[in-house]
Amino acid sequence: MTQTDIRPRPRADGDEGPHTPAAGTVSRRLRTGGEVLVDQLLIHGVSNAYCVPGESYLAVLDALYGTRIALTVCRQEGGAAMMAEASGKLTGRAGVCFVTRGPGASNAMHGLHIAQQDSTPMVLFVGHVARSAAGRDTFQELDYRAVFGTVAKWVEVIDDARRVPELVARAFRIAESGRPGPVVLALPEDMLTDIVEVADATAVAPVETYPSxxxxxxxxxxxxxxxxxxxxxxxxxxxxxxxxxxxxxxxxxxxxxxxxxxxxxxxxxxxxxxxxxxxxxxxxxxxxxxxxxxxxxxxxxxxxxxxxxxxxxxxxxxxxxxxxxxxxxxxxxxxxxxxxxxxxxxxxxxxxxxxxxxxxxxxxxxxxxxxxxxxxxxxWSDPSGVTIPGELQMGEVMASLAGRLGPDTIFCNGAGNYAIWLHRFRRFERFGTQLAPTSGSMGYGVPAAVAAKTMRPDRTVVAFAGDGCFLMNGQEFATAVQYGLAFVVILVDNTMYGTIRMHQERDYPGRVSGTGLKNPDFAAYARAFGGHGETVRTTAEFMPALERALASNLPAILHCHIAPEALSPTMRMAEPA
The missing domain is CATH 3.40.50.1220 (TPP-binding domain)
Known part of the structure; x- marks a missing residue:
């Protein structure tokens, strides 16, 4: 079937309404491969999925129409994959992401690597070329087993729609059992439109291991x-x-x-x-x-x-x-x-x-x-008395946040020296309140905040980001605005890739190369998307700005300018440790 042959249509059994199978039911209705796939997701308890759409899996998008699975449409596959990973961290069950073939799959590698290093359960579904065209270096074709084999726990191409229940159940079991991690299932586009009669799988649970x-x-x-x-x-x-x-x-x-x-x-x-x-x-x-x-x-x-x-x-x-x-x-x-x-x-x-x-x-x-x-x-975790150059004192900011944000607040961050302020001075009290990549991946904070607010809409969510970190996936702020996800980004701007500059100053002093940044007005960036944005240059400005951001009930960015000399809470540009 060619790309132009794929179009929305009623379900294969003639029912144009949504189908919601009960866990453990056996269905032998005629369905497309895409419908079979979505029915398995419902059986396995999937309530949220993240995607960037692609023509390679249109049949799945059509099958998702009208179901109770909330589909978050993202702006870049790296962000979508990170959202699925963050969902897995919060729930302990596999986060689900859909991306298209080739470039889409390549972008998603970012989130897969986080899931692998962080031991997070995740299932990535990737659209694939038609079976008849496979192996010909077809448009956007990749060898998924070769590309993802060193990162994912398991990679499989579903060539037969009748095997969708079997292989999806295996994917969730593998992702969630033992040391959890990511699984990749590739979906040939013509397989997704095949009409088959097949029994559904039953819901799976992680395989438990016990001490003797x-x-x-x-x-x-x-x-x-x-x-x-x-x-x-x-x-x-x-x-x-x-x-x-x-x-x-x-x-x-x-x-x-x-x-x-x-x-x-x-x-x-x-x-x-x-x-x-x-x-x-x-x-x-x-x-x-x-x-x-x-x-x-x-x-x-x-x-x-x-x-x-x-x-x-x-x-x-x-x-x-x-x-x-x-x-x-x-x-x-x-x-x-x-x-x-x-x-x-x-x-x-x-x-x-x-x-x-x-x-x-x-x-x-x-x-x-x-x-x-x-x-x-x-x-060690007391921020009082910790001073840095400049008018914005992050130690006082952290002390203020401790008094304002309760123990249920979910904090998210990517990678960079700015994160030291959060990890050292935030005294975490409760499970499920931290989303941060142990892989040290930049660009994670905003996508994680989108996932956190999607999965836990009643909780306060705060993302910490550096200026370099934010712009790696800052476009997902648009996703937050689209879905009305009100969280606050505390964006710490020191006009450089600060961690790399710190190492550069230590190993190659006085030879600045490749670490300086020219940044936009991030507060204006937030407002341009329809969110709330404010600029913070002094300690006294921070808490009033935070209160307005929280009260706005909008996704918000507080653009916090700190002195470039403050490489970390204890390191200064002139004398890095």
């Missing part, structure tokens, strides 16, 4: 014998209940807890056991405590390059400390660090098993150490 009774007993014995234990939390497969359960266990055991890079929402900052996050520019006391520990518990995290301080904290392959590594994917255990005890279990399942473990009343020495660790965190 012997493993739980061994863990309890190791914890009881330790004098200087620490826990490090990270990864995915968490829930609000798991966070609450581990918090209660840690407090009963007076167990110091750190969180991995950009995983602050996994443990409340107010807990007396919290020691901070192992991020770029982390509190130096964290490394000292982990190196001095006699037991390290890695729960859900891989402890990759950033939180491990370039793989130096534990020793490879045999850690200097006793190590308990709990991870939902067995292949991750021992891949870098050889554990004393390895447990293949999701964080949620492991925390449930802790209900059988006696945390033992901690001795005075452990309580004193845990209190000192938390006191160090409180001092």
């Amino acid at each position: 009774a012997d493993q739980v007993e061994a863990f309890a014995a190791m914890l009881a014998a330790a004098e200087r234990p620490v826990a490090v939390l990270g990864g995915s497969r968490w829930s609000a209940e798991a966070v609450a359960g581990f918090t209660a266990f840690a407090e009963a055991a007076s167990l110091p807890v750190y969180v991995s890079f950009r995983r602050q929402m996994l443990f409340p900052g107010s807990s007396p056991c919290y020691g901070g996050d192992m991020s770029l520019g982390a509190n130096p006391a964290i490394a000292r405590e982990i190196e001095a520990a006699d037991l390290v518990i890695l729960l859900g995290t891989r402890l990759s390059e950033v939180p491990s301080n370039h793989f130096t904290l534990l020793g490879i392959p045999v850690p200097r400390q006793k190590l308990v590594h709990v991870h939902p994917e067995p292949q991750e255990i021992g891949q870098i660090y050889t554990p004393t005890l390895g447990i293949a279990a999701s964080p949620a399942a492991f925390v449930r098993a802790l209900a059988t473990v006696d945390p033992h009343a901690p001795d005075a020495g452990r309580r004193s150490r845990t209190e000192a660790i938390h006191a160090s965190y409180l001092a």
Whole structure:
């Protein structure tokens, strides 16, 4: 079937209204491949999808018409894929994205890489050339298995519409089980218009992994014998209940807890056991405590390059400390660090098993150490007294935000030195309030805010962005305006790619090359799209501007100008550390 043959039409069974299958039903109605696909999404509980439309999957767009799946139309495939990834982070279920072949698929790689490194469940559907034209370097053709094979957990081309239920069910199971990640399904355009009779799949759930009774007993014995234990939390497969359960266990055991890079929402900052996050520019006391520990518990995290301080904290392959590594994917255990005890279990399942473990009343020495660790965190995360050059003091801004924005506020950010202000000084309290890429990908904050406000419309959403970071996907601000998604972007403008400039000043002082930026009026940019925009140049201007932005009930940008000399909260242009 040629491109011009694809056109909207009634459903193959003659019903022009929306079809909403119940989970587990068996349907043998005549349907197009596109209709079969959409019916599987409904069965698997998909309520939101993100896309940039393309002629290669028009039959799917037609099948989505009138269903209860809310389709967010985006401005660039990178932004759409990031929205799907952010949705997966918030819900723990696979975020869904549709893009067209060739250029569309290439743009979506951005979001796929985030999902892979962040262990986020996601299913990317890519339009594909007709089966009869495959392998001829056809218009916009790509070899999806080759292109995405090193990033996605699984890549498949659905050549037969009768296999859509089988392969879509497999895609969701793979994306959500073990170590979650992205899956790519390519959809030949003529397959989507084939009319077939096929049974629907049933809804899938992530495959759960549990610790054995012997493993739980061994863990309890190791914890009881330790004098200087620490826990490090990270990864995915968490829930609000798991966070609450581990918090209660840690407090009963007076167990110091750190969180991995950009995983602050996994443990409340107010807990007396919290020691901070192992991020770029982390509190130096964290490394000292982990190196001095006699037991390290890695729960859900891989402890990759950033939180491990370039793989130096534990020793490879045999850690200097006793190590308990709990991870939902067995292949991750021992891949870098050889554990004393390895447990293949999701964080949620492991925390449930802790209900059988006696945390033992901690001795005075452990309580004193845990209190000192938390006191160090409180001092490190206190923005008062942190000053930078210029009239806009970000330390005071962060202190003001703490008093104004409640614990349910969802914060989003991409990558850049501006993010240090958020990660160091925001004391996260609740699960599901942080969307940030551990992959260090720029351009994430605005698409993530679109997804957050779409999925959690009753919550306040704030995106932090740098001037360089914002313009990588800032066009998705138009998506926010189109759908009436009122969130606030705090855009920190220092007229440069600040992180790269920081390294440049350290390694090649006085030789500025390739890092300067000439920026637009971002407040006017916001107003041009139909949003709210204000310029902030001084500390006194910030809070009134924020209040007006929140009251506007519009997507808003606060264009915050900071001095270029302020490379970070502690580094200055003249004397980078």
